[in-house]
Amino acid sequence: MTGEFHTQVRIAATPEQVFPYLVEPDQLVRWMGTDAIVDPRTGGRYDLVVNGLGISGHVEVYDPPKRLVVTWGYIDSPDLPPGASTVEIVLTPDGAETIVELTHRGLDNRQRRDHRVGWLHWLERLRIAGTGGDPGPDTPPPPP
């Protein structure tokens, strides 16, 4: 078991066409989360509400249309707090298509023996998806 997860998908579009969906809030929330605040520059904010839980991060690498690295952690989660992990998305053109590679690093629970199960909160939100059913749209964000 490593703390790294990698997956990829092939999209019939150019990297220039895909990249805005990663950083423009209106486009981002169409495929992930319900609210987004993104300051598209290195060091800028990358905040999302996904499954009703706040993800607070910042942009580590902003290199459109090729690469985006953001920190990924949950507000009030001692287990996976803001800054605890990173998500890297690399867009590579392949003919008329783009290979989208995603690597989530830092998802290694063993590194955090003293965690405090903040994850239980979002586990409950994710349970519907975990049963293999359709989770439907994300729940509305909690009050700030």
Add this chain to the structure above:
Amino acid sequence: MTGTHGALEEPPELTVLFGALAEPHRRQVLRLVAAREHTVGELVTELGARQSAVSQHLKVLRDVGLVEVRAEGNRRIYRSRPEGLEPFYDFVRELWPARLEALRDIVESDLGRRGQRR
């Protein structure tokens, strides 16, 4: 190999794990022992629950590997066992393929509407 359609390809541990965590009082026991080690007596005091109920929750959490116990003299001390969460972390990882598929579908749909595809 996203396993989001067709036969359900979940590790059985995940079902056991979700089952153990479905009970809110049991989650509260887990929160407490994850914050720091506790004896049964300390948990009973903090939760204001019956000892039999607390012991039953601890048994379930131990059976699924979320909690472990160690002896210190006559005392039995309970603590969380983060390795027990690995199936859950696997589950989190598995969400990404579905998200990327959603991204693909939206981008390609948008381009189709703009007449750049099909």
